[in-house]
Amino acid sequence: MKKYFYSLLITAVLGVSCSARHLNTNTNLSLSDKKATAETVLLYQKLHKLAAKGFLFGHQDDLAYGVNWKYEKGRSDIKDVTGDYPAVYGWDIAGLEKGDENNIDGVPFAKMKQYIIEADSRGGISTISWHFDNPATGKNAWDNTPNSLKTILPEGKNHQKYTAWLDKAAAFFLSLKDKKGKNIPILFRPFHELTGGWFWWGKGNCTPEEFKSAWKFTFEYLQKKGVHNLIYVYNTSSFNSKEDFLTNYPGDDFADMISFDTYQNNNDKSGQKFIDEVQKQLKIIDEIGAEKHKLTAIAEAGYEAVPDPKWWTETLLKAIGDYKISYILLWRNHGWQENEKKMHYYAPFKGQISEKDFIDFYNLDKTLFEKDIKKELK
Template identity: 35%
Template structure:
């Protein structure tokens, strides 16, 4: 990568080996000891130079800037469907707030029900009711000052019954993704799904009529093959084409300017080269993400070290490109048959997210972490009544952790 990247990379032999960038370094290069300048590249005046959408709303511009700055000192903590998914169906406040007394800093939502074929926009329709619930939650979260992010578990275009390849025939798996590309048999179908997303995102407004910014991560966990957009069913170029079309259509054709776009594989990538192998380009990505459950699934220190190294790699790419880095999904689900891991939050996960700063630039600069949703029978985030509640509360109170109470104003640029 670039020389400025090497200013960071030399500081850790582990990272230098991980990113394997020695070919960029001349034989007689001296070790550079001046502080890296990446953070100084971003100013309130030039922020749109590093964003996908140069016409983004001022609140969306502020969100990009503030997420990038936040990552230098804090990690915003959030959960998928936090306002509606509770362990043991205990309603009311989010399970995070039940435990800590504070709202999460990030709310995760999904476009799946919103774009479902059964959503007929009628008041008595269950899917439309879910749409209204989701959009109401997004507005509530924004009013509180929280960050909103959306995934999209889009059902395959043939029968629209599932997004998992396990439920598809071999022929369906081989052709589904190709069919939504420009010129494909289901391209118009895909455009109609994007039309629905555009209509919903443009309806998300705050108290003063301003559009609410969201982070959108289409086609996530694409390095695996459990989804029909996964690596076994799309070439790298096909994936890039679909991602680029999605962004261009929403931004240019539909005029949606309140989205930050996230590139979000699972945890299989451990080098910049592999991580960027399906990257659609800097003009199409605002957030560099990674989902990682596997390394933290009771793998002990080995898993913690793997996850930590991958986030260092991710952070350095984001620093080099002046993008936002995030742990876009993670968690360890506790159920009646799966016990909590001792100090999983306060020790294991916090170690993954943290590292000692060097020259005031942390080697890990992750802006937010999102836990998956709780259910009646299991939880990723403990409420106040379970055995590992104190572990999460300790994690949330640590210096680098940020719930809503320690989140700065995310939708205003600093003066």
């Protein structure tokens, strides 16, 4: 009887204090891809469970290079500082559509594939974005010539070109296999930062209807090609309201997670503007996530060169607050950027000014790194 009343009490407290998406760990969770592999479904369920415990920490290109090093086996700037790897690894497949050997940041696709396999073997999770070229002009993703997206839709003059690009992406996704020959689940973030106007698929460069059509076509075509190891992540940049965030949303049957990207700028030295903005946006997507039963995430974030020695615990942690996000991914540690004559990195490395604070951040119960999730995801 005592156990029964205890169970009722816990259920009541959780039901009142948290949204369903924070605690929904049952086996009825379903992905938008109804033919998703068992491994992909399992990862999705574990992500729901982990969101109740804390948020996963991620880092772009973490295993490929860092500040003053490149392609050193087993190395990671995060591991150099903490002795542990990130829980989430970010990658980008721009260049794949052209048949390039290396991606937009110079990472060979062969190495990227190996890093994804290595991370998966340790329990790590990989997420992939795609800064693909403008199909209408042949220029890069930042060529925001209006109406370019319209040309990839069925009946559009670049539709065949786009399907050929998707064929190459499908082949890459299907080549990602673990030691048992199973396809490795990937968090796929296509058409990212869609509320910004700097990409050819962004705001002002296509209509919401065109964007939704492009998303749905991409979603359905990849499945038609046999790709069933993707968790689809809808991703924006800044937004001001629920309506703004959902303007281009393709529908609950076409997305599994909702997210946004956010960066602190140099004109915000105290970080207060960053904290306020992130809190505002997390409040909005937290409500959307609860209504739609979708996980939420900050898919890109950072403060270039992390000049604040207490940024991790005094700014980033305050920005996230008590919101139950699935993960946050910090952008890449490129190092010296010759064209702009400056250092370009977003995570600490040995000797960096915020290293000690990052270790304090790492030691918190709510920050989940690879060692924290290894048992959960096996």
